[in-house]
Amino acid sequence: xxxxxxxxxxxxxxxxxxxxxxxxxxxxxxxxxxxxxxxxxxxxxxxxxxxxxxxxxxxxxxxxxxxxxxxxxxxxxxxxxxxxxxxxxxxxxxxxxxx
Numbered sequence: 001x002x003x004x005x006x007x008x009x010x011x012x013x014x015x016x017x018x019x020x021x022x023x024x025x026x027x028x029x030x031x032x033x034x035x036x037x038x039x040x041x042x043x044x045x046x047x048x049x050x051x052x053x054x055x056x057x058x059x060x061x062x063x064x065x066x067x068x069x070x071x072x073x074x075x076x077x078x079x080x081x082x083x084x085x086x087x088x089x090x091x092x093x094x095x096x097x098x099x
Contacts, residue, residue, distance in 0.1 A: 013041055014087070019092065019094070023037075046085065047084070068089075
């Protein structure tokens with residue numbers, strides 16, 4: 001017999017970091033976790049794709065430029081399929097001009 005707890009998806013903890021102007025989209029608190037600067041620790045279902053977290057925080061698609069998971073670049077075409085695991089750090093930057 002499968003218990004109700006076993007039927008629920010396993011939750012994992014990740015760190016979500018939003019840099020520069022994208023930091024404005026982070027709330028002060030999510031599910032009891034408090035924001036610390038430009039980052040917040042959140043729980044998601046194991047296997048949640050990168051894009052789902054970006055969408056959860058309603059980041060403007062045109063402003064999501066550089067996306068890294070644990071320091072590794074995730075190209076736009078892979079964001080909907082790149083699954084997050086416990087302990088992952090997801091970082092997002094807008095386009096940045098410089099010279």
